Amino acid sequence: xxxxxxxxxxxxxxxxxxxxxxxxxxxxxxxxxxxxxxxxxxxxxxxxxxxxxxxxxxxxxxxxxxxxxxxxxxxxxxxxxxxxxxxxxxxxxxxxxxxxxxxxxxxxxxxxxxxxxxxxxxxxxxxxxxxxxxxxxxxxxxxxxxxxxxxxxxxxxxxxxxxxxxxxxxxxxxxxxxxxxxxxxxxxxxxxxxxxxxxxxxxxxxxxxxxxxxxxxxxxxxxxxxxxxxx
Amino acid sequence: xxxxxxxxxxxxxxxxxxxxxxxxxxxxxxxxxxxxxxxxxxxxxxxxxxxxxxxxxxxxxxxxxxxxxxxxxxxxxxxxxxxxxxxxxxxxxxxxxxxxxxxxxxxxxxxxxxxxxxxxxxxxxxxxxxxxxxxxxxxxxxxxxxxxxxxxxxxxxxxxxxxxxxxxxxxxxxxxxxxxxxxxxxxxxxxxxxxxxxxxxxxxxxxxxxxxxxxxxxxxxxxxxxxxxxx
DNA sequence: AATTATTTGTGCGTATGTATC
DNA sequence: GGATACATACGCACAAATAAT
Numbered sequence: 069x070x071x072x073x074x075x076x077x078x079x080x081x082x083x084x085x086x087x088x089x090x091x092x093x094x095x096x097x098x099x100x101x102x103x104x105x106x107x108x109x110x111x112x113x114x115x116x117x118x119x120x121x122x123x124x125x126x127x128x129x130x131x132x133x134x135x136x137x138x139x140x141x142x143x144x145x146x147x148x149x150x151x152x153x154x155x156x157x158x159x160x161x162x163x164x165x166x167x168x169x170x171x172x173x174x175x176x177x178x179x180x181x182x183x184x185x186x187x188x189x190x191x192x193x194x195x196x197x198x199x200x201x202x203x204x205x206x207x208x209x210x211x212x213x214x215x216x217x218x219x220x221x222x223x224x225x226x227x228x229x230x231x232x233x234x235x236x237x238x239x240x241x242x243x244x245x246x247x248x249x250x251x252x253x254x255x256x257x258x259x260x261x262x263x264x265x266x267x268x269x270x271x272x273x274x275x276x277x278x279x280x281x282x283x284x285x286x287x288x289x290x291x292x293x294x295x296x297x298x299x
Numbered sequence: 300x301x302x303x304x305x306x307x308x309x310x311x312x313x314x315x316x317x318x319x320x321x322x323x324x325x326x327x328x329x330x331x332x333x334x335x336x337x338x339x340x341x342x343x344x345x346x347x348x349x350x351x352x353x354x355x356x357x358x359x360x361x362x363x364x365x366x367x368x369x370x371x372x373x374x375x376x377x378x379x380x381x382x383x384x385x386x387x388x389x390x391x392x393x394x395x396x397x398x399x400x401x402x403x404x405x406x407x408x409x410x411x412x413x414x415x416x417x418x419x420x421x422x423x424x425x426x427x428x429x430x431x432x433x434x435x436x437x438x439x440x441x442x443x444x445x446x447x448x449x450x451x452x453x454x455x456x457x458x459x460x461x462x463x464x465x466x467x468x469x470x471x472x473x474x475x476x477x478x479x480x481x482x483x484x485x486x487x488x489x490x491x492x493x494x495x496x497x498x499x500x501x502x503x504x505x506x507x508x509x510x511x512x513x514x515x516x517x518x519x520x521x522x523x524x525x526x527x528x529x530x
Numbered sequence: 531a532a533t534t535a536t537t538t539g540t541g542c543g544t545a546t547g548t549a550t551c
Numbered sequence: 552g553g554a555t556a557c558a559t560a561c562g563c564a565c566a567a568a569t570a571a572t
Contacts (some may be wrong), residue, residue, distance in 0.1 A: 071402070071547075071559095073546080073558080073559060073560090074559075074560065075560085083472075086470070087470045087472060087508075088507045093467070097492055099536085099537060099538085100537075100538065101537085109560080109561085109563085110560060110561045110562065111538095111561090112540095112560075112561070112562085113559085113561080115538075115539075115540095116559090116560095118538090119539090125379075129537095129539095130537085130538075130568080130569080131536085131537055131538045131539070131566090131567065131568040131569065132535085132536055132537050132538075132568060132569040132570055132571095133536095133537075133538090133568090133569070134537060134538080135537090135538080137382065139465055140382060140385075140467070140560060141466070142379055142380070142381065143379075143380045144377050144378065144379045144380070145377075145378045145380060145476055146375050146376075146377055146378075147375065147376045147377075147378050147528070148356075148371065148373055148374075148375045148376075149374050149375065149530070150373065151371060153471075154371075179567070190506070203327070208322055211340040229300075230349055235371050235372070236324070236370075236371070239317070239318045239320070239372075241314075241318065242530055243527055243529075243530045244526070244527065244528065244530065245528040245529075245530055246525050246526065246527050246528075247478060247500070247524045247525065247526040247537065248393060248500065248524065248526070249480035249481075249498040249499055249500045249501075249522075249524075250480075250498055250500045251497075251498045265496065267496075267498035267499065268570075269478070269479065269480045269496065270480075277318075278318050285539090291480075291481065293480075294478065294479045295477065295478040295479070296475065296476070296477050296479050297474055297476040297477075298376070298473070298474075298475055298476075299474045299475065299477055304539080304540060304541085305540075305541065305542085306540075330555090330556060330557085331556075332556085340541080340542085341541060341542045341543070342542090343541070343543085343559095344540085344541060344542080344558075346559095347540090347541095349557090350552070350558090351533070360556095360557065360558095360559070361549080361550075361556085362548065362549040362550060362551095362555085362556060362557045363548090363549060363550040363551055363554085363556050363557070364549090364550070364551070364555095364556075364557090365555090365557080366556085366557080367555060391567075399571075444559055467551090
């Protein structure tokens, strides 16, 4: 029996008042102390509930000014970024990957600048094809900063994908993520089994570790890919 | 003087230990009580810090089992979903919109099913073109469940976009969001000023209010659109 | 421009609940 | 069942920010 936490009661009651327009957008709601008194809970409990609602974007809180219902409730979706293998397996398919090429190579200028690396940094270029149930799922083109991940040169990328190896061995803390639509060029069309020019979802990700930039990757998904989120 | 909250000290120290591999992935970390003692804080303070790290996906906590460093630190990006107007203005452009068409019409079957509505629900179909600095930015095709939003039939959609009107007048609480790549058909190509078949980012969103489904919308962005996130 | 009052933010000590080993 | 570790809750206190004076 999982009991319903008290702060959730407060949370839900506040949410109800927001959605029922009992508290209208932009309006000042009662203070924590008043709510605690009214709902019969400690102020800390009310605080926890209102803090969650503020993090969700439904309330705006400022000291002394009080708590207001957000005017334009900015919804934030939480997009979790799984390993490709898990992404594939979550769709009920079997994942496999093939290492297409792997070599020392300097980054192209735009990639180097996106990561903020010096011109002569030694980097490795890796190209991988990911399969779901034997069919092409996504093409991965990746550059790795060898200085940031010393062991990478010896990583057995035929057994474990670069993606997965890096997640396990290179601690990272921030980065950027971009999704865009692009037409398949001849090479991609051949690898992914689609027509040249077919619209593809493309993910570009730059990853930085606590000390140095780690990797840059472009994933081109086979046609049919959808990025799905619940709000 | 903005003081650094104590729970942040604990948070950062724990993060440091994770990133420095002092606490290795999968390993059990000391209990709350031990950490509180070691770092000189109350257990509640440590709890707050570890809770944040768990929400960020870096730790996994289970009663009695203790707290472990996540094996594959699932990073979660927070994608905020702004009004199109704000999205355009954030890029430093001026937003305008043109109402292309508006009429009562039944939803196509797939849309109706995605929203979970009965066959004869009265709905309105709205088509809008969004402009950034006078150039096409996105095409919007929308169906609205009139039963859920009674006032919508009278909304002045030439002055305020349907998007914005609904955010202000129709409280919603959950929904789904899908991004995909699609080729421009002849109609879209004309409206967005691109070649037929050009790869476009397409957003499909289903929105439910607390009581009933509210709206379904497909946004087709003009070429060049990128969905950007920081992790 | 300085002061005060108010409201949220944080922190502690303690107690109890709950899941799970 | 018992023990353990996290989860929640309360009451109190003080800090920080800032609207109001």
